[in-house]
Amino acid sequence: MEEAIVKVVNLSHRYSVQWAIQGISFDVQKNGIQGLLGSNGAGKSTLMNIMCGVLRQTDGDVYINGMNTKDNPVEAKRFIGFLPQHPPLRIDLTVEEYLTYCAYLRWIPSAAVKEAVEEAMEKCKITHFRKRLIRNLSGGYQQRVGIAQAIIHKPVLVVLDEPTNGLDPNQIVEIRHLIKEIAEERTVILSTHMLTEVQAICDHIRMIEEGHLVFSGTVDEFNNYIVPNSLLVTLKQAPPLNELLQLEGIVDGEEMGDHRFRLSFKDVNGVVERLVETSVEKKWQLVEVGVEKKSLDAIFAELSKKK
Numbered sequence: 001m002e003e004a005i006v007k008v009v010n011l012s013h014r015y016s017v018q019w020a021i022q023g024i025s026f027d028v029q030k031n032g033i034q035g036l037l038g039s040n041g042a043g044k045s046t047l048m049n050i051m052c053g054v055l056r057q058t059d060g061d062v063y064i065n066g067m068n069t070k071d072n073p074v075e076a077k078r079f080i081g082f083l084p085q086h087p088p089l090r091i092d093l094t095v096e097e098y099l100t101y102c103a104y105l106r107w108i109p110s111a112a113v114k115e116a117v118e119e120a121m122e123k124c125k126i127t128h129f130r131k132r133l134i135r136n137l138s139g140g141y142q143q144r145v146g147i148a149q150a151i152i153h154k155p156v157l158v159v160l161d162e163p164t165n166g167l168d169p170n171q172i173v174e175i176r177h178l179i180k181e182i183a184e185e186r187t188v189i190l191s192t193h194m195l196t197e198v199q200a201i202c203d204h205i206r207m208i209e210e211g212h213l214v215f216s217g218t219v220d221e222f223n224n225y226i227v228p229n230s231l232l233v234t235l236k237q238a239p240p241l242n243e244l245l246q247l248e249g250i251v252d253g254e255e256m257g258d259h260r261f262r263l264s265f266k267d268v269n270g271v272v273e274r275l276v277e278t279s280v281e282k283k284w285q286l287v288e289v290g291v292e293k294k295s296l297d298a299i300f301a302e303l304s305k306k307k
């Protein structure tokens with residue numbers, strides 16, 4: 001099998017006494033966009049900072065292209081481009097000056113620097129702003145400059161920590177488009193706390209909560225991960241809620257007004273049939289019954305509670 005571009009093995013990190021991440025392991029095989037999803041404080045930045053060699057882990061290993069970041073930190077970093085949550089921009093430099101400086105930091109040979117800067121600006125569509133001070137660019141364009149510095153040395157892996165945070169909706173669309181383009185040639189790992197983001201652009205989702213990896217799979221698998229566990233029922237002649245809760249298999253419920261109820265069950269088998277039969281028997285006049293399809297947001301909320 002092809003060697004993983006990223007291999008994370010039993011990674012844990014502790015800030016003083018508090019564990020930020022614990023026992024995280026995963027492999028990233030090939031190109032595409034890999035989403036790292038988690039609520040604020042879940043441990044995304046800690047994981048990314050360790051993967052990119054900005055933070056030294058308490059325990060475990062990270063291999064980039066087969067190279068252990070602990071044993072060969074400088075070499076391993078050559079394979080990675082990183083846009084941290086707070087981009088390391090020099091706002092008093094022009095776009096071109098800043099990217100030239102980044103190219104040297106990335107040890108691009110002097111003779112190749114100009115071309116690398118041109119290519120990165122072109123890719124990120126900022127060439128027309130080359131002479132502009134970064135401080136005078138909009139948030140969206142500053143983020144483009146941040147992405148340009150992350151790809152200037154043509155890394156196999158680009159790690160973007162919350163790349164669309166703080167941008168307006170148009171800028172978000174444009175940056176997502178740019179990320180997709182970048183992922184055509186290399187692997188992109190991006191972190192986000194927005195489900196819509198992973199839905200919109202990621203091929204694979206990993207979810208981290210309270211420092212633990214709680215899910216890894218495709219967007220569809222993520223959607224199906226939690227089996228629905230509630231019915232939405234409309235009864236024209238509804239009995240009191242208490243009576244509905246007596247039905248075998250129903251474990252909880254709520255009245256939603258307008259003759260509608262949400263009834264929770266543990267096992268879907270037979271529960272709808274029993275409801276229909278009882279409704280006929282007791283003349284509740286069943287108008288509608290359906291297994292509730294969970295939104296990704298509901299799944300997210302449930303997964304968040306898991307660990």
Ligand SMILES: Nc1ncnc2c1ncn2[C@@H]1O[C@H](COP(=O)(O)OP(=O)(O)OP(=O)(O)O)[C@@H](O)[C@H]1O
Nearest residue numbers: 015019020038039040041042043044045046047193
């Ligand atoms: N330098 C630090 N010192 C102490 N604790 C820290 C430090 N950095 C992060 N933490 C804690 O570690 C945990 C994980 O934080 P981390 O920043 O990795 O999460 P995150 O998922 O990136 O969240 P956010 O999206 O809010 O940045 C949090 O409880 C945070 O308070």
